[in-house]
Amino acid sequence: xxxxxxxxxxxxxxxxxxxxxxxxxxxxxxxxxxxxxxxxxxxxxxxxxxxxxxxxxxxxxxxxxxxxxxxxxxxxxxxxxxxxxxxxxxxxxxxxxxxxxxxxxxxxxxxxxxxxxxxxxxxxxxxxxxxxxxxxxxxxxxxxxxxxxxxxxxxxxxxxxxxxxxxxxxxxxxxxxxxxxxxxxxxxxxxxxxxxxxxxxxxxxxxxxxxxxxxxxxxxxxxxxxxxxxxxxxxx
Numbered sequence: 260x261x262x263x264x265x266x267x268x269x270x271x272x273x274x275x276x277x278x279x280x281x282x283x284x285x286x287x288x289x290x291x292x293x294x295x296x297x298x299x300x301x302x303x304x305x306x307x308x309x310x311x312x313x314x315x316x317x318x319x320x321x322x323x324x325x326x327x328x329x330x331x332x333x334x335x336x337x338x339x340x341x342x343x344x345x346x347x348x349x350x351x352x353x354x355x356x357x358x359x360x361x362x363x364x365x366x367x368x369x370x371x372x373x374x375x376x377x378x379x380x381x382x383x384x385x386x387x388x389x390x391x392x393x394x395x396x397x398x399x400x401x402x403x404x405x406x407x408x409x410x411x412x413x414x415x416x417x418x419x420x421x422x423x424x425x426x427x428x429x430x431x432x433x434x435x436x437x438x439x440x441x442x443x444x445x446x447x448x449x450x451x452x453x454x455x456x457x458x459x460x461x462x463x464x465x466x467x468x469x470x471x472x473x474x475x476x477x478x479x480x481x482x483x484x485x486x487x488x489x490x491x492x493x494x495x
Contacts, residue, residue: 271386273339282342292382292417292485295325297443300462302379305413305489308332310376313407315364315400316383319343319350327356335375337362365399373409380404381417384428388420397428405434405492414490421486426471429490436490440465444481 295302306312308330314323317336326334334357338344341361351357362369364383387396404414414436418425422440429436443461466474473479 271389273390292419293443293446295322297446298322298381298417298487299325299329301415301441301487301489302326303329304462305415306331306377306379311335311374313337313370313375313378315378315380315404316386317343317347317359319346320381322379322381323357324351324354327354332356334358335360337364337367339363364403365396367403367407370407372406373412375407375412376409377413377415378404378408379415379417384416384425385418385420394428398431401428401431401434408492410492410494412492414488414492416486416488416490418486418488419483422467422472425486425488426467429488430471435493437493438467438471439489439491440467441487441489442479442484443487445483445485 309332312326312331312334314334314336317323317338318340323334323336336344336347336357336359338347338359338361344359344361347357348359351359360369364387384397384400387393387400390396408414416425416429426438429438441461441463442465465477468474
């Protein structure tokens with residue numbers, strides 16, 4: 260075991276941390292960031308119900324179960340924690356549209372190239388960005404996501420990371436994405452009446468500069484907003 264795994268700091272890229280956490284949450288569920296009700300318009304718009312979908316870092320969230328209720332028929336759920344995967348297999352054994360496997364997003368070599376139409380990531384890249392080897396872990400994950408997606412496939416990234424810290428990782432060598440950005444406030448946030456946020460629909464894309472950054476005049480009213488990157492895999 261390496262030194263950082265033995266340290267007292269949380270290492271969100273380590274299976275041991277998540278195994279311990281999910282043991283504490285036995286029998287419960289928790290949706291990071293946004294629940295399906297907030298994400299439904301984006302998922303339904305960009306991901307076909309007949310798509311072969313990979314849900315990375317599924318945890319014990321209910322998003323995949325809710326997607327099945329919306330008509331989605333093929334969702335592979337993976338997580339680094341063998342504990343939560345076994346929990347979810349038991350919980351969803353009656354839902355044939357859902358499959359579960361223990362797997363590290365930094366090495367998904369079990370799957371062949373171009374195996375999926377869509378990949379959904381709700382907080383998994385963010386978790387890796389909290390580890391001591393953040394940049395390398397992010398590189399490996401994005402490289403794998405790119406490999407697994409078919410040309411024209413969609414990587415939906417739900418994150419706290421603004422374009423200045425996420426676009427460079429997405430646009431790493433070997434990846435070619437057409438990126439569309441949406442910003443949605445945290446659950447329960449109420450914008451000031453008459454503000455730019457209250458007048459803008461969450462389904463309206465947020466313009467980016469040529470450098471892939473937010474325009475200087477864009478005002479982010481809720482600092483805890485979530486960013487949704489719709490990354491379409493383009494031909495090299």
